[in-house]
Amino acid sequence: MSDKISEGIKKEIEKLVKELNYHCYRYYVLDSPVVSDEEYDSLYLKLKELEKKYNYILPDSPTQRIGAPPLYKFEKVKHTEPMLSLDNAFSYDDVNEFDRRVKRLMRSEGDIEYTVEPKYDGLAIELTYRKGLFYRASTRGDGYEGEDVTQNIRTIKSIPLKIEAHDEIPDEIDIRGEVYMDIDEFEKLNREREQKGEPVFANPRNAAAGSVRQLDPSITASRKLHIACYGIGAVKGMDFKSQWQLIKWFEKARFAVPAFIKSVKGIDNVVNVIKEIEERRMTFSFETDGAVIKVNDFELQRILGAKTREPRWAIAYKFPAHQGTTRIKEIIASVGRTGVITPVAMLEPVRIGGVTVSRSTLHNWDEIERKDIRIGDTVVVERAGDVIPHVVMVIKEKRTGKERAFPIPDRCPDCGSKVVREEGEVAARCISLHCPAQVQEKIIHFVSRGGMDIEGLGEKNVELLYSKGLIKHFSDIYQLHMHKEDLLGLPRFGEKSAQNLIDAIEKSRRATLSRFLFAIGILHVGEYSSKLLARNFRVLEALYYIEKEKILEIKQIGDKIAASVAAFFSDEKNIETLKSLELELTNPDFVLSKKSDMLLEGLSFVITGTLAKSRKEVEDLIESNGGHVSKSVSAGTNYLIFGEEPGSKLQKARSLGVKTVSYEELLEMVGERTGKR
Ligand code: IVH
Numbered sequence: 001m002s003d004k005i006s007e008g009i010k011k012e013i014e015k016l017v018k019e020l021n022y023h024c025y026r027y028y029v030l031d032s033p034v035v036s037d038e039e040y041d042s043l044y045l046k047l048k049e050l051e052k053k054y055n056y057i058l059p060d061s062p063t064q065r066i067g068a069p070p071l072y073k074f075e076k077v078k079h080t081e082p083m084l085s086l087d088n089a090f091s092y093d094d095v096n097e098f099d100r101r102v103k104r105l106m107r108s109e110g111d112i113e114y115t116v117e118p119k120y121d122g123l124a125i126e127l128t129y130r131k132g133l134f135y136r137a138s139t140r141g142d143g144y145e146g147e148d149v150t151q152n153i154r155t156i157k158s159i160p161l162k163i164e165a166h167d168e169i170p171d172e173i174d175i176r177g178e179v180y181m182d183i184d185e186f187e188k189l190n191r192e193r194e195q196k197g198e199p200v201f202a203n204p205r206n207a208a209a210g211s212v213r214q215l216d217p218s219i220t221a222s223r224k225l226h227i228a229c230y231g232i233g234a235v236k237g238m239d240f241k242s243q244w245q246l247i248k249w250f251e252k253a254r255f256a257v258p259a260f261i262k263s264v265k266g267i268d269n270v271v272n273v274i275k276e277i278e279e280r281r282m283t284f285s286f287e288t289d290g291a292v293i294k295v296n297d298f299e300l301q302r303i304l305g306a307k308t309r310e311p312r313w314a315i316a317y318k319f320p321a322h323q324g325t326t327r328i329k330e331i332i333a334s335v336g337r338t339g340v341i342t343p344v345a346m347l348e349p350v351r352i353g354g355v356t357v358s359r360s361t362l363h364n365w366d367e368i369e370r371k372d373i374r375i376g377d378t379v380v381v382e383r384a385g386d387v388i389p390h391v392v393m394v395i396k397e398k399r400t401g402k403e404r405a406f407p408i409p410d411r412c413p414d415c416g417s418k419v420v421r422e423e424g425e426v427a428a429r430c431i432s433l434h435c436p437a438q439v440q441e442k443i444i445h446f447v448s449r450g451g452m453d454i455e456g457l458g459e460k461n462v463e464l465l466y467s468k469g470l471i472k473h474f475s476d477i478y479q480l481h482m483h484k485e486d487l488l489g490l491p492r493f494g495e496k497s498a499q500n501l502i503d504a505i506e507k508s509r510r511a512t513l514s515r516f517l518f519a520i521g522i523l524h525v526g527e528y529s530s531k532l533l534a535r536n537f538r539v540l541e542a543l544y545y546i547e548k549e550k551i552l553e554i555k556q557i558g559d560k561i562a563a564s565v566a567a568f569f570s571d572e573k574n575i576e577t578l579k580s581l582e583l584e585l586t587n588p589d590f591v592l593s594k595k596s597d598m599l600l601e602g603l604s605f606v607i608t609g610t611l612a613k614s615r616k617e618v619e620d621l622i623e624s625n626g627g628h629v630s631k632s633v634s635a636g637t638n639y640l641i642f643g644e645e646p647g648s649k650l651q652k653a654r655s656l657g658v659k660t661v662s663y664e665e666l667l668e669m670v671g672e673r674t675g676k677r
Pocket of ligand 1: 083084085086117118119120121122123124140178230231258292311314316
């Protein structure tokens with residue numbers, strides 16, 4: 001039951017929603033926040049509490065962006081106005097021809113006014129607003145019918161849930177824009193996927209499209225997507241005169257617009273603007289492969305009309321791919337932050353599109369084989385978009401017979417550990433815990449929430465402490481309490497935050513074995529596999545030099561994970577590192593999980609309601625004692641642990657005859673009493 005709401009509280013909630021939406025706009029659209037993240041979070045929390053207490057939730061509340069349940073499939077959506085595609089121009093001649101055609105059709109001699117903006121490489125989305133409220137989002141599909149991706153698009157924080165801050169609001173409007181992922185974000189996402197053994201995205205466009213076409217909106221929410229609004233479909237109750245006016249309206253209504261747009265008269269000026277965009281493209285945070293030229297005036301656009309798929313009033317100029325010819329002097333193996341070893345060609349320097357290129361990635365050994373690339377070869381190199389230059393092809397006619405192949409190295413060039421290449425995988429990797437190329441990334445994972453969960457040691461602070469030499473390796477984390485003075489000298493650290501960090505580190509010494517196994521970041525080993533390993537092997541030592549077959553005895557673990565675990569624990573240096581780390585862990589649970597008499601072994605638990613400890617802590621307690629936690633109650637459930645406001649699970653458990661126990665009773669079951677810990 002919610003408390004009765006007064007006008008005063010309503011006003012307060014409305015004010016908070018407005019304020020938070022404004023801060024979102026400052027942060028995500030303008031990239032110029034006026035409050036700190038902490039201030040934002042505390043306002044957000046306050047709103048969430050009030051909403052819960054009074055059950056009063058506004059449709060544009062920022063809390064409504066997340067939390068929608070996964071779908072089974074996307075519904076179809078018919079576009080009121082078709083979403084067209086664009087004709088391409090590959091040269092300035094083509095651009096001039098486009099202008100001549102426009103003039104011919106308009107029977108006009110005078111200069112036409114055009115807008116020029118970058119062509120975003122993402123996916124086209126239509127946002128429908130009704131009475132100013134975000135109503136629906138759909139993909140382009142075949143241009144006439146797309147898919148309803150509302151729940152996913154709602155998670156993009158730069159998209160207003162309500163059009164305000166504007167005196168002119170149409171009754172209904174279809175806004176079109178490109179949803180995209182920044183290049184940095186794309187690279188970061190791929191690094192993470194690689195680390196987890198998931199396939200990487202080929203380019204930012206695929207990453208954006210893959211993120212939007214997710215049935216589970218929480219996955220979309222975890223990807224940092226942006227939008228650039230560049231057009232409209234059907235509009236009711238308002239009249240836009242030109243592309244320029246539309247963009248100005250977008251800006252005022254707080255929609256994100258293309259990072260660059262100019263309106264000019266005459267095609268010569270258009271060409272100059274295209275050149276300007278090409279010069280600037282390296283400074284853009286997103287990938288662009290061209291410029292879009294549009295007749296500015298909407299009335300002229302209407303007269304010009306469209307062919308079946310493309311309008312006659314717009315064209316996309318594609319930047320030429322920059323290519324050059326040079327010779328591969330040497331090939332080196334380079335270790336990335338996630339351990340993947342990439343072959344890199346060292347080139348005789350060559351100027352391509354105004355930039356000197358002397359290195360080029362060869363991606364992986366499959367690619368080397370496919371293109372038959374050898375040291376000494378003469379090759380065509382391309383610098384496409386903003387991505388790193390790559391070798392397009394070998395000019396085999398130029399071979400002298402002295403060229404040499406470059407096989408996968410046996411040892412990691414950075415740490416000398418054995419290189420592993422799994423069956424069916426393209427990547428060759430170094431899986432050593434002490435490899436200097438990877439250690440920083442590994443530490444970030446080690447301390448992360450799913451791992452040792454050291455609060456206050458996020459990515460930025462790990463980088464900071466690493467750069468200052470305070471953490472060079474995992475075990476250095478546990479020496480930090482002796483370096484409090486050094487911590488105090490660092491930016492972002494005061495007495496309180498330094499002590500909090502030290503306390504959080506101390507607390508992490510009590511991590512369970514499964515958390516620890518997850519934290520050390522064995523390739524393909526996620527939280528679930530870590531739990532299975534912990535439950536079955538119980539002590540870390542049991543995994544040292546383990547054979548793959550032994551791991552395969554766990555029925556839920558497949559070949560890929562087993563091979564990875566075995567490879568990891570066959571590395572002597574890894575074991576050395578683990579042994580020194582284990583000395584730092586004083587956790588009774590870690591010890592407890594070494595006991596052979598797991599008290600909850602084989603029992604299945606479901607948790608409901610609010611307990612004295614967080615859900616995660618209770619799960620850890622159950623699992624470290626051999627129990628298993630599932631989400632829903634069934635006849636196979638042994639115990640339901642219930643707290644305050646237990647919900648429907650309690651009834652279901654009772655009706656199925658499942659035993660129901662309190663958190664205190666659970667503590668007794670595992671031999672602990674309330675207040676003891
Ligand atoms: S205008 C009929 N403007 O390019 C006009 N499109 O190749 C069509 N695109 O489907 C859209 N940036 O997904 C326009 N600044 C921009 C664009 C842009 C990227 C995409 C859009 C379109 C595709 C056509």
